Amino acid sequence: MSDIVIRVEGAGIRFRRNRRGRRSFKDLFAGSNRRARPDEFWALRGVDVEVRAGEAIGVVGRNGQGKSTLLKLVAGVMLPDEGRVDVHGGVAPLIEITGGFVDDLTVRENVHLTAGLHGMTRAEIDERYDEIIDFAELGESVDTPYKHLSSGMKVRLAFSVISRLEEPILLVDEVLAVGDKAFREKCYRRIDELLAGGRTLFFVSHNERDLKRFCTRGLYLDKGLLQLDGPIEGVLAAYDSDYGSRS
């Protein structure tokens, strides 16, 4: 068996029910309080997952049941209120992928900036720069300010940068729903390539076909709890029988 790359132990995170809820300075500093106050709810609780290198995991569940939150915990962009999330090795998060781009800078400057923020060194960026631009099909627009790209082009550029990060763990949160069909196919092939290269995949999607295509193991989240952890077919079947999402 290969090494464990992601270990989630009893992880839980809670949110406020309404944004306008009363808050006091005291609340803010009561950081490690284990009990949820009445105006809070646990978005996830008691989740235990171990992921080994090279596994491809699909996360299913209805909206608001904690899928994206789990992904964010693994990506380290949110911190659990209880339990632990340990991730060994770098993460390439395809979450809000266009977030790092700056409107007023050119495509070229943006590639350097975003790749750098995600941990690539200068030499690595220079080495992969042409590849990134080719993949995004933006060869003629490298000096165009980012804000003048179409929204499809923006997603293409973003996917292209993040998917070249060469990190061992790839997190994908429904970003593939955007972009035209041809580019989506290209993204899928890129993910296939990365998987074949031994990457670990954490995939959140509502699309059963995509889940079956990439994933071998599934996690079914419901009501903030991990209901089922097993082969993807079984997980999808359980989800279907609970909610009959396909009819």
Add this chain to the structure above:
Amino acid sequence: MPVPLSIVTLASPSRPPRTPARVYSQTLWLLTSRDLKVRYSTSFLGYLWSVLDPLAMAVIYWFVFTQIVDRAIGAEPYIVFLLAGLLPWTWFNGAIGDSTRAFIKDAKLVRSTRLPRSVWVARIVLSKGIEFLLAIPVLLAFAIVFGAELTWGVLWLPLAIALQAALILGLCLMIAPLVVFFRDLERAVKLVLRFLFYASPIIYGLSDLPDGLDVWMAFNPLSGIISLYRASFFPDQVEPFAVIVAAIMSLVALGAGILVFRRMVRAVLKEI
């Protein structure tokens, strides 16, 4: 059957793992240069703007206090005295003001990257600090034109910069996360800054204050810091008591800032 490769070889064959300090400095530099690049690429006057603002203010106060009312405050040449206070104030004012939007402005980026969170604050302090350093030649030019003599007091400059950086960073680390929860704070900070401008020895010196008041004024850490800046041209402006108070307060602010930031960052990440 998972591919039986170890994680290290999967990660990046060519790259040794980077230390946290290296990651931090690389990111800080990237974000800071982005800030400066954006500012300078979108405006025609670019760098000049970071100088024009304090310069315009200096001219206004110079005009009021030397041409209209003939009040003996500060030191001669007054324009140099003013600029030596106004340039550091611009750094302070700009960084504190911007820190109220540190998380809000880059919310998408904060939500999608796993960077050490204090980078979002530190980069504001650094980019405003660099603008301040770039403006120092203007002060020198004025000193030459108006015949202010550079003294050994210039040796205080590194200390002044270090103390001011610590003070600003500490305050920003407190303000940035708090604003996420209390949006009113953004306007409150602006108000306090406007008040603080006159409550700091910028258009006047500590020695111009009536007896008794100057002791209280020393508890504004900017008093000691600005007196150190002025030491370059006006060595008699340095008030040891104010400097010691400023040093203690700056370090306390930094410590408190780090503490508050650590406690709040978890909640901030949920909120943005």
